[in-house]
Amino acid sequence: MKITQATRRLAAALASSALLFTTPCAMALEAVKILAPAAPGGGWDQTARSMQRALQSGDIVKRVTVDNKPGAGGTIGLAQFVTSSKGDPQTMMVTGMVMIGAILVNGSPVNLTQVTPLARLTGEYEVLVVSAASKIQKLSDLTALLKANPGSVSWGGGSAGAPDHLLAAMIAKSVGVDPTKINYIAHAGGGEAQAAILGGHVTVGVSGWGEFAPQIKAGKLRAIAISSEQRLPDVKDVPTLKEQGIDVVMANWRALFGAPGISEAQKAELVAAIDKAVKTPSWKETLDKNEWTDLYLSGDAFKKFLDAEQPRIAEIVNTLGLAKK
Amino acid sequence: MNPSSSGRPSLGGEALLSLGMVLLGAFVVWQGSLVKAAASYSGIGPGLFPGLIGSGLSLIGLVLGWEALNGGWRAMPDDETTHQDADWRAFGLISLAVLLHMLLVGWAGFIIASALLYALIARGFGSTRPGRDLVIALLISVPVFFIFTRGLGLNLPAGWLTWGA
Amino acid sequence: MDTFTALMSGFAVALSVQNLLLGALGVTLGTAIGVLPGVGPALTIALLLPATANFEPTGALILFAGIYYGAMYGGSTTSILLNTPGESATIITAMEGNLMAKRGRAGPALATAAIGSFVAGTLATIMLTIAAPAMVEVALKFGPAEYFAVMVLAFVTVSAVLGNSPARGLASLFFGLTLGLIGLDSQSGQPRLTLGIPELLDGIDIVIVAVGLFAVGETLYVATYLNRIADKIESVKGSVWMSKSDWARSWKPWLRGTAIGFPFGAMPAGGSEIPTFLSYAAEKKLTKHPEEFGKGAIEGVAGPEAANNAAAAGMLVPLLTLGLPTGATAAIMLSAFQQYGLQPGPLLFASEPQLVWGLIASLYVGNVLLLILNLPMVGLWVKLLSIPRPLLYAGILVFATLGAYGLRNSWFDLALLYGIGLVGFAMRRYDIPVAPTIVGLILGPLAETQMRRALAISQGDATVFLTQPISASVLAITAAVLIVPRLLKRRRLPEPTLLPTDAPWK
Incomplete structure (x- = not known):
């Protein structure tokens, strides 16, 4: 069969790329399984597979496998992780901010407090864009329209309850507009929202920086605000929400969690492995290629961040009436 | 199954399927009425389409049920395979x-x-x-x-x- | 001509030994995964991305484009031979294609699909070469109101797939619409008809429904009712090859399918399924052999196959010119571009002409390779049908369950597959057509979403569908499709051959 030849070649390519970096060092872990609660190809899956490569390239963990368990915004994978990986010190799960919303929207019986936070890896800031032909030049033009008639401003972004939706609600709230009154038009991922913005069918677009970056650079879309704390080094000309008087900072972060019920020592071992993995050239290259912002935060610092982040997201999801029950 | 004199395999099955459609339609309408209608500028909530589609399904079920009870579904193919006993x-x-x-x-x-x-x-x-x-x-x-x-x-x-x- | 010289230099790139080999590898791999239900080109490219990180970008993109085109070819092969669509865009092909195979005409069905795909792929690539920038400007004018109008048109023309009895066809259509409701509502995020089962929150995958209705339902039916009758499937009746009349009946559907498919692919929310429905409807209306539809009409294979391949090429228009992905495969190809630090968009043609034109040239080459790969295979594929029934159907179900299970490694999907298979069995038994279910499942959620988006943007003003020029004209065409034939019939004029069904895309 022809396919076996092709796959053998592919396997060879995979193996050779894994052999590129073989610096021997103390091997703490024999094998680790990373669960990506998403279909292959998506952001969480890419994170899991990049981490797989990083862990193996640095000889930090001998054998790393990636398991995909997509469905319901990752909550199906989370439920499986909580029940069947309990106490297993050799499993990790990729997840992120999106899941906090998904847990509430889907009425998931399990949540992130049941798993062990290990480290926040990367993130992506949200950006507000209008089409190049739009009359809106800066954020204040948009907020003026919003205050005058919230229904006249249609927001194009990802699915209901996604970070895009939550950011729109937070912006409305901070300018004194009832967040439930925003006219949010949910789109399936990919280019659907972009097309609606480029075609001028919605007033403003909101999504991760990476999704709009090509259009912004080509001058087809105008970025009017970014949700980072400070201006990003490589996009100095896009002002933050904060400097335009809207006190909202939001990053769509991705992180690794350990199984429920693992010991402190087991947790420390996994965190140490991740600490090493993010220093490998393989990981650095991944961040570079995918334009992911490095938001590395591990151990207790990550736990502290989570304790503040979860209620903040939960509050806005509840305000929007998206939470089930 | 009992082949009827007209050579039709089973009017009972036709009636049963029609009833199933009516019930499924009613179920969809009922489920649609349970969906919490989130405020939206479209004026159309998430409950409208389940209502329409469920009603449509029930209505077609009724039509097919009437047909089944009045001589059977229309324009059924009459080839040798429909006369076979089921295995x-x-x-x-x-x-x-x-x-x-x-x-x-x-x-x-x-x-x-x-x-x-x-x-x-x-x-x-x-x-x-x-x-x-x-x-x-x-x-x-x-x-x-x-x-x-x-x-x-x-x-x-x-x-x-x-x-x- | 600038475009011409650019294209020629592109051929120089595509015809290098290395790129030719990558293209051949891509189309072979693509054909293989197209055959497997549940494994699509998007998934394959996603999984190959890391392995190709060290490739030279042109070569990798040629490989991916080959996979994408190849998958469309492979999907139609299983549709025709096994009634098990490998890809959602080849579901309609299964209708007439499998009926042809059952009448011993699998060879011509496969040939018209392969040649139709070649013709459509090549013509669409030519359109891509010359019209890409202009096309994309038009495509962006399509907003929610316009898409809704197109969906209405699609619904109206759907009557062509309803079968012998309008009542049973509608029952099937509404069953599909009901399945389409299941899951989180796209606009409000509220769950509908999920019965509290988390696996249902994402809705029911089209692959499971198609494979369940076609493959599982068919297997149950054949085992229960037909197995005791002597094997009636004649693997080859007459020539394996297309006859003169097959050619005569195929070439127009190929061209019409291309004309319908390409613009749909280029539209950001067009997709490759809807054009196959429209093409089928158009062919059924225009054919000189209406009696053969529902029994295996070659036009019903030629048109939709051309349409889905043309749509596949159309997808590259917004991807290359704007960096806009219009489907899962396009989204993955976009991340492939980004992996190499390339930004698709108007600048790409200027900054990386060698790559863009190399890619476009490799599409021509890929089409030729696919034809070379597929035509000689027709004879071999047809032999599949002479496998004894027990072994053939057992094999079909192994692939069907693999497709359903492989989606997300969940036994729930297998339960769903069997449940839908039971429905398919009942539908087959009581002559309820299955295609309208698929149509309803695909069109229903799209139509609802676009309608609610349009109304939200207009803040509840329903006149938006009539005040937007494109939407209004599409709706006018829809009305004409509905009314004109009836008026003509009333005047007892013969049915005209120039129905406006396919006019808007010409």
């Missing part, structure tokens, strides 16, 4: 094969479950050579397993045969 044993064997595969795949593994599925379905179709069937089944399922797990890096359960790990 429920074959039906049962194939159902068993699929359901067994569902139970086994995560536990015994993809290769074993698929091999059993293959052999049982072949049996359902009247094959009397289970040994040959199992060999063919393995010739299909083993390469597929390796293409998926090794070639594409996807996961199929290895189950009892643990060379995939």
Whole structure:
């Protein structure tokens, strides 16, 4: 069969790329399984597979496998992780901010407090864009329209309850507009929202920086605000929400969690492995290629961040009436 | 089943399916009415379409039910296959094969479950050579397993045969 | 001509030994995964991305484009031979294609699909070469109101797939619409008809429904009712090859399919399924052999096959010119571009002409390779049908369950597959057509979403569908499709051959 030849070649390519970096060092872990609660190809899956490569390239963990368990915004994978990986010190799960919303929207019986936070890896800031032909030049033009008639401003972004939706609600709230009154038009991922913005069918677009970056650079879309704390080094000309008087900072972060019920020592071992993995050239290259912002935060610092982040997201999801029950 | 004098296989089945449609439609309408209507500028909530589609399904069910009770569904094909007696044993064997595969795949593994599925379905179709069937089944399922797990890096359960790990 | 010289230099790139080999590898791999239900081109490219990180970008993109085109070819092969669509865009092909195979005409069905795909792929690539920038400007004018109008048109023309009895066809259509409701509502995020089962929150995958209705339902039916009758499937009746009349009946559907498919692919929310429905409807209306539809009409294979391949090429228009992905495969190809630090968009043609034109040229080459790969295979594929029934159907179910299970490794999907298979069995038994279910499942959620988006943007003003020029004209065409034939019939004029069904895309 022809396919076996092709796959053998592919396997060879995979193996050779894994052999590129073989610096021997103390091997703490024999094998680790990373669960990506998403279909292959998506952001969480890419994170899991990049981490797989990083862990193996640095000889930090001998054998790393990636398991995909997509469905319901990752909550199906989370439920499986909580029940069947309990106490297993050799499993990790990729997840992120999106899941906090998904847990509430889907009425998931399990949540992130049941798993062990290990480290926040990367993130992506949200950006507000209008089409190049739009009359809106800066954020204040948009907020003026919003205050005058919230229904006249249609927001194009990802699915209901996604970070895009939550950011729109937070912006409305901070300018004194009832967040439930925003006219949010949910789109399936990919280019659907972009097309609606480029075609001028919605007033403003909101999504991760990476999704709009090509259009912004080509001058087809105008970025009017970014949700980072400070201006990003490589996009100095896009002002933050904060400097335009809207006190909202939001990053769509991705992180690794350990199984429920693992010991402190087991947790420390996994965190140490991740600490090493993010220093490998393989990981650095991944961040570079995918334009992911490095938001590395591990151990207790990550736990502290989570304790503040979860209620903040939960509050806005509840305000929007998206939470089930 | 009892073939009626007009050569129709089963008016009972037609009536039953029609009733099923009416009930399914009603269920969809009811479920639609439970959906919390989130405020939206469209003026159309998420409950409208379930209402419309459910009503439509019920209505068609009623029409088909009336037809079934008044001489049977219209324009049914009348070829020799509709006059055959059903082979429920074959039906049962194939159902068993699929359901067994569902139970086994995560536990015994993809290769074993698929091999059993293959052999049982072949049996359902009247094959009397289970040994040959199992060999063919393995010739299909083993390469597929390796293409998926090794070639594409996807996961199929290895189950009892643990060379995939 | 600038475009011409650019294209020629592109051929120089595509015809290098290395790129030719990569293209051949891509189309072979693509054909293979197209055959497997549940494994699509998007998934394959996603999984190959890391392995190709060290490739030279042109070569990798040629490989991916080959996979994408190849998958469309492979999907139609299983549709025709096994009634098991490998890809959602080849579901309609299964209708007439499998009926042809059952009448011993699998060879011509496969040939018209392969040649139709070649013709459509090549013509669409030519359109891509010359019209890409202009096309994309038009495509962006399509907003929610316009898409809704197109969906209405699609619904109206759907009557062509309803079968012998309008009542049973509608029952099937509404069953599909009901399945389409299941899951989180896209606009409000509220769950509908999920019965509290988390696996249902994402809705039911089209692949499971198609494979369940076609493959599982068919297997149950054949085993229960037909197995005792002597094997009636004649693997080859007459020539394996297309006859003169097959050619005569195929070439127009190929061209019409291309004309319908390409613009749909280029539209950001067009997709490759809807054009196959429209093409089928158009062919059924225009054919000189209406009696053969539902029994295996070659036009019903030629048109939709051309349409889905043309749509596949159309997808590259917004991807290359704007960096806009219009489907899962396009989204993955976009991340492939980004992996190499390339930004698709108007600048790409200027900054990386060698790559863009190399890619476009490799599409021509890929089409030729696919034809070379597929035509000689027709004879071999047809032999599949002479496999004894027990072994053939057992094999079909192994692939069907693999497709359903492989989606997310969940036994729930297998239960769903069997449940839908039971429905398919009942539908087959009581002559309820299955295609309208698929149509409803695909069109329903799209139509609802676009309608609610349009109304939200207009803040509840329903006149938006009539005040937007494109939407209004599409709706006018829809009305004409509905009314004109009836008026003509009333005047007892013969049915005209120039129905406006396919006019808007010409």
